[in-house]
Amino acid sequence: MSSSKDSLFLRTCRLEETPRPPVWMMRQAGRYLPEYRAVREKATFLDLCYDSELAAEVTLQPIRRYDFDAAIIFSDILVPLIPMGADFGFKGGPPKLSEPFDTPQSLARLKRVDSQKDIPWILESLSRVREALDPSKALLGFAGAPFTLFCYLVEGEGTKLFPKAKKLMWTQPKLAHEILSLMADQIGEYFCAQVRAGADAVQLFDTWGGLLHPDDFEEFALPYAQRIFDKVRETGAPTVYYVNGNPAHLPLQLQSGCDVVGLDWRVRLGEAAEQVPESVGIQGNLDPLLLLTDPQTVRVRTQAMLESVAGRRGYICNLGHGVTPPTPLENVQAFVDTVKDFEAVSNRDSS
Amino acid sequence: MSSSKDSLFLRTCRLEETPRPPVWMMRQAGRYLPEYRAVREKATFLDLCYDSELAAEVTLQPIRRYDFDAAIIFSDILVPLIPMGADFGFKGGPPKLSEPFDTPQSLARLKRVDSQKDIPWILESLSRVREALDPSKALLGFAGAPFTLFCYLVEGEGTKLFPKAKKLMWTQPKLAHEILSLMADQIGEYFCAQVRAGADAVQLFDTWGGLLHPDDFEEFALPYAQRIFDKVRETGAPTVYYVNGNPAHLPLQLQSGCDVVGLDWRVRLGEAAEQVPESVGIQGNLDPLLLLTDPQTVRVRTQAMLESVAGRRGYICNLGHGVTPPTPLENVQAFVDTVKDFEAVSNRDSS
Numbered sequence: 001m002s003s004s005k006d007s008l009f010l011r012t013c014r015l016e017e018t019p020r021p022p023v024w025m026m027r028q029a030g031r032y033l034p035e036y037r038a039v040r041e042k043a044t045f046l047d048l049c050y051d052s053e054l055a056a057e058v059t060l061q062p063i064r065r066y067d068f069d070a071a072i073i074f075s076d077i078l079v080p081l082i083p084m085g086a087d088f089g090f091k092g093g094p095p096k097l098s099e100p101f102d103t104p105q106s107l108a109r110l111k112r113v114d115s116q117k118d119i120p121w122i123l124e125s126l127s128r129v130r131e132a133l134d135p136s137k138a139l140l141g142f143a144g145a146p147f148t149l150f151c152y153l154v155e156g157e158g159t160k161l162f163p164k165a166k167k168l169m170w171t172q173p174k175l176a177h178e179i180l181s182l183m184a185d186q187i188g189e190y191f192c193a194q195v196r197a198g199a200d201a202v203q204l205f206d207t208w209g210g211l212l213h214p215d216d217f218e219e220f221a222l223p224y225a226q227r228i229f230d231k232v233r234e235t236g237a238p239t240v241y242y243v244n245g246n247p248a249h250l251p252l253q254l255q256s257g258c259d260v261v262g263l264d265w266r267v268r269l270g271e272a273a274e275q276v277p278e279s280v281g282i283q284g285n286l287d288p289l290l291l292l293t294d295p296q297t298v299r300v301r302t303q304a305m306l307e308s309v310a311g312r313r314g315y316i317c318n319l320g321h322g323v324t325p326p327t328p329l330e331n332v333q334a335f336v337d338t339v340k341d342f343e344a345v346s347n348r349d350s351s
Numbered sequence: 352m353s354s355s356k357d358s359l360f361l362r363t364c365r366l367e368e369t370p371r372p373p374v375w376m377m378r379q380a381g382r383y384l385p386e387y388r389a390v391r392e393k394a395t396f397l398d399l400c401y402d403s404e405l406a407a408e409v410t411l412q413p414i415r416r417y418d419f420d421a422a423i424i425f426s427d428i429l430v431p432l433i434p435m436g437a438d439f440g441f442k443g444g445p446p447k448l449s450e451p452f453d454t455p456q457s458l459a460r461l462k463r464v465d466s467q468k469d470i471p472w473i474l475e476s477l478s479r480v481r482e483a484l485d486p487s488k489a490l491l492g493f494a495g496a497p498f499t500l501f502c503y504l505v506e507g508e509g510t511k512l513f514p515k516a517k518k519l520m521w522t523q524p525k526l527a528h529e530i531l532s533l534m535a536d537q538i539g540e541y542f543c544a545q546v547r548a549g550a551d552a553v554q555l556f557d558t559w560g561g562l563l564h565p566d567d568f569e570e571f572a573l574p575y576a577q578r579i580f581d582k583v584r585e586t587g588a589p590t591v592y593y594v595n596g597n598p599a600h601l602p603l604q605l606q607s608g609c610d611v612v613g614l615d616w617r618v619r620l621g622e623a624a625e626q627v628p629e630s631v632g633i634q635g636n637l638d639p640l641l642l643l644t645d646p647q648t649v650r651v652r653t654q655a656m657l658e659s660v661a662g663r664r665g666y667i668c669n670l671g672h673g674v675t676p677p678t679p680l681e682n683v684q685a686f687v688d689t690v691k692d693f694e695a696v697s698n699r700d701s702s
Contacts, residue, residue, distance in 0.1 A: 160511075161640060163640050163643055163675065163677070166638070166640045166641075166643070167640065167643045167644055170641065170644045170648055171644050171645060171648065210617065211617075212617075213616055213617065213618075213619070213638055214617075214618065214619050214622075215619065216638075245596075245617075246598065246617045247597065247598050247599035248598035248599075248617055248618045248619075248622075265564055266561065266562075266563075266564065266565075266596075266597045266599055267564075267565065267599045268564070268565050268566065268599075271565075271599075287517070287564055287567075289512060289514050289517045289518065290517075290521065292514055292517070292518045293518055293521045293522050294522060297521055297522065324514065326514070
């Protein structure tokens with residue numbers, strides 16, 4: 001019987017030789033899909049997160065339409081914080097806390113939770129998807145990185161530069177490290193629960209890590225990513241560490257102990273690959289806004305990207321950030337087709 | 352008689368040996384200063400730009416308070432586009448065009464202007480400031496880089512990622528290059544007029560260049576920066592090329608022919624300096640949000656930054672982006688004092 005361990009995605013994570021790179025897209029279960037928008041007409045964003053049947057449905061939609069090599073469970077990085085006491089409202093507008101966690105007292109308001117008991121829905125969604133998903137496809141769990149979650153907790157909402165979070169980090173480093181440490185422990189446990197529930201791999205999203213100077217990244221982001229990956233290693237599931245917004249962090253990202261580094265679109269993939277040891281995989285990194293153009297433009301740029309790392313083991317094709325809602329469906333098809341067609345070309349080259 | 356040619360800033364641009372680095376701050380004439388807010392209570396933002404007496408006043412305010420080594424003329428990167436037909440409203444909210452420049456027809460709406468005739472006020476402001484400013488201080492002119500201006504022209508307003516501008520760039524590259532080319536010619540001429548009016552040096556702000564993949568930066572940003580610096584070279588005034596948001600662009604930034612590369616806060620200054628040939632100056636790069644902390648934190652981080660390039664010629668101390676409005680005055684003082692005190696230390700080390 002075939003197992004997802006033999007899926008193209010997991011073989012790539014193990015740096016095995018494969019006929020072509022696997023392909024998936026960050027935020028592939030989302031608003032650019034008419035079938036997703038149809039579900040959302042009858043349910044709120046949080047309904048989808050809390051109802052494992054709906055979550056499984058929207059997780060599987062992009063696999064059905066595009067035959068991606070990996071599914072990523074539908075959720076949001078802020079959702080697991082809600083049972084911890086961070087009442088992020090998702091009421092149509094951007095999520096916002098009624099009271100930010102920006103004082104020593106507020107740390108006591110952050111409840112430690114047990115994923116199995118307190119956030120069971122995502123685990124149920126994972127089990128449901130893993131059961132429905134073909135073994136040739138991998139299933140990814142995910143979480144926000146401690147620094148990124150810290151930004152939202154302290155600021156109370158998304159901003160451009162997170163000045164309050166950074167100020168607290170610099171002026172009350174002990175409190176910052178306590179919050180980050182709690183987050184790291186919780187996410188480590190959460191990832192392990194995700195793997196037990198059916199996730200084949202997990203991705204840590206450091207969406208705001210790029211706003212940090214490397215010295216600050218080294219102190220406030222890296223150690224917590226390391227702690228999480230140390231914990232997940234017990235499960236045997238591969239880990240992807242995506243850091244957005246700062247190519248200068250790649251050397252630090254590589255120190256995290258992740259199996260795969262996720263790159264944003266700000267770098268040349270081939271040049272970044274030269275900095276990554278052969279023992280580490282690479283995921284990325286087409287500019288998601290390229291998918292707003294036309295199929296021909298998408299094909300040309302995707303092809304060039306694939307060629308820049310042709311023959312390298314451990315490469316997972318993806319965008320450099322999440323796909324955006326106005327993306328035309330045929331451009332996603334062109335992206336996927338280009339990767340799948342690359343098989344023939346690379347086979348021809350090597351025969 | 353002393354001339355601003357012998358100012359610390361210009362000597363540093365010429366890579367001469369100096370007792371300490373010069374220091375100024377991007378957006379130093381601005382809302383963090385109570386004396387600026389007092390002027391703004393009686394005048395709009397555009398009043399300040401159009402009235403050379405008011406512009407000179409707010410340009411000189413930070414010099415009086417902090418004795419910075421350089422003044423930068425008060426204006427905005429979008430203001431010189433107004434006489435070109437881009438009716439950016441500055442009505443309290445963020446600037447917005449009633450009609451974006453996103454069609455081949457709209458290119459015809461972009462008027463070519465003569466700086467001396469059509470935007471004389473900034474030139475008058477420069478002359479007025481240069482006259483009032485001590486010769487030991489340099490006066491900087493500035494402009495937005497063509498790609499950054501293109502982003503605003505096509506999008507019609509500021510956004511996070513400028514999807515319309517990027518889409519046009521990829522799908523109508525000929526139109527994009529025509530707009531960029533026009534901008535480069537206009538800014539080259541504008542910079543030359545600024546120098547004739549009294550600017551000792553000019554800085555080109557590529558605020559959104561970091562959103563580009565290096566291949567796109569190489570095609571849509573770099574050639575236009577090069578054209579501008581080629582033009583300004585005739586004047587003999589040194590040029591600073593500030594690129595925000597993408598440390599991976601540094602090798603391309605260095606190909607622009609600028610005299611000084613301006614770095615944002617996302618990199619270690621010492622590591623970046625290793626990539627910069629000795630023939631090119633470096634400006635940067637303290638995280639502007641560090642100025643929200645306290646004088647002691649500012650001193651420690653500024654000192655570490657200065658030490659990381661100690662002894663290097665051509666280093667200009669600055670923030671990695673503009674100072675933010677809630678910055679406490681004493682933190683700016685700590686920043687300036689640390690640079691000025693560095694003189695004693697570096698002299699002691701070298702004696």
